[in-house]
Amino acid sequence: MTMIFGVPMQALFGQLLLGLINGSFYAILSLGLAIIFGLLNIINFTHGAQYMMGAFVAWMLLNYAGIGYWWALLLAPLAVGLFGVIMERLLIARLYKLDHLYGLLLTFGLALIIQGLFRNEYGVSGLPYAIPSELSGGQRLPFMFLPNYRGWVVVASLVVCLATWLVIEKTKLGAYLRAATENPTLVQAFGVNVPLLLTLTYGFGVALAAFAGVLAAPVYSVNPNMGADIIIVVFAVVVIGGMGSILGSIITGFTLGLIEGLTKVFYPEASSTVIFVIMVLVLLVKPAGLFGRTA
């Protein structure tokens, strides 16, 4: 067998593929964060809690209403997105004129409250959520056993990321959005309802987090702290990609998943810190991030 640095080639391929799968979660989550930051200038610390809510809503739909995975993939993001819209109208909309820090404090506090409420109700051990029967089982690839569900995660996240990018970069709606970020007063003067645009954008970013939550429910433990663990990594991804850069966050998400995957082979103890090391290096060389615009 061919070896690379003492690791068999085949094992390495397997690890790269797994890295790509984890990268999918990073990509969807950081995409949502990047959109919200890019258009609303809000550092959305509630993102992790909203990701957790997506997984919980999927569980509730199944256990209280008998609605399965596929509908949950649609309904959970809608429900959590609606929650985001209400949050934006009632609270966040009041902070646009203030410093970033206020938004950060508000969303961080909300995240703690939401997690606490879920913990009180459902405990910390987590809830069971099975892989849908259509996607159970797996493929025996030459270098590894790939569960079908993991393959689906990569495909679904690529499709969602690309679709979002296309909408923002290539459609008229996207053009309004980008214009509203640059100069809201002028866009409003042209008769575009800017506050509504911002509300919907926030709702959409939140819905993306919930979508990732539903994707994660069958493979990770569905528990109230699941978002708190991942959100810090995702923030690092956004910083590396460049705050507010849509394409940057997608590419960085997948790439860092790969790098993390490799670290798990060569030096597993560092796999939880490697992303932060990269963040420090990138900030030293390019403070605006790899794809960020310098302000």
Add this chain to the structure above:
Amino acid sequence: MLKRLLLAGAAGALMTAAAQAQTPVKIGVLNDRSGVYADISGEGSVVAARMAVEDFKAAEKGLKVEIVSADHQNKPDVGASLARQWYDRDGVDVILDVPTSSVALAISQVTREKNKAFVNSGAGTADLTGAQCSPNTVHWTYDTVALANGTGGAMVKRGGNTWFFLTADYAFGQALQRDTTAVVTKNGGKVVGSVKTPFPTADFSSFLLQAQGSGAKVIGLANAGGDTINAIKQAAEFGITEGGQAIAGLLVFSSDVHSLTPKVAQGLVLTEPFYWDLNDATRAFSDRFAKTFNGKKPTAVQAGVYGGVIHYLKAVEALKSAKDGGQVIAKMKELPTDDPLFGKGTIRPDGRKIHDMYLFEVKKPGESKDPWDLYKTLATIPGNEAFRPMSEGGCPLVGKS
């Protein structure tokens, strides 16, 4: 967040009319009420303590018992300062439960300093009755050595003679790997590899793939709580057990398995000192427990709090005072233990409570009749074989003969 709840005392209230002189006893249940161990200990341990006071008929026996509880957040400094406050200001006589080994060791020290009593149920480290043993501490429910003996020994005997460890990268995980490795090699098995996983880890697939590649017959999970749940869930997804490798959970509680469901955890072999469905007495207790606690069955840690409170009160009743903690603990060691959940047992001079441990296997979905029908018993490990012999623990209280 310093959350203190004033609870129970109901037993005492019943007897206020009685004219007899009463011995006041204040019990403090200190554990994790919001973090990773909140489901294995948490409020359920307080419920168990309250039930123990009722079942002991403390009021009729002249004891006026009050129960308080608090959250140590799995932090030794938070736990130690709560314990000092309880002992110095609030008149607490005994602290129970305390999961998380580092916090437990800190509480043991504070308790010794103040000459109070500490009956631990939730923590794993065998050092509590080893190098760091104390005349004021009893370790009730389980410890890392007993877990390693039970699961490690049993897996090797069933033919699992090559091991690969997934080890949580902190003191507890490494201790568990060390103790299990000793048992595996003693029984003629071999450890072919291990990987230290960051704590906590959400995605274990990469590490599982390495374990799969090692060709080891057994994958030992030297971790706990959410890490264990994620690892087992993903092992099922990647078809590890179907491929002929067995998973050995070195610290698994029934609440973890309940959360995973038998479909995912089936075939998992694990060691516990208690399971709600062991016999008539445990079933009767667990049904009552579930009625007052949202239908949840008690975990081994919560059962240990129940057994600990019963035996503690027995010692206080004999002494007619709870004030001298060292004396109460000495009395606890002197009296034989007997409660409905752990049966008859003893407490050794080093503080180790001795009772049988059980080797369980998680049922297949077809065998499990309801969501809490989780285990079948593979073997009963007699108490004197399950725990580390006193002479090997290095406890300074025990004179070398």
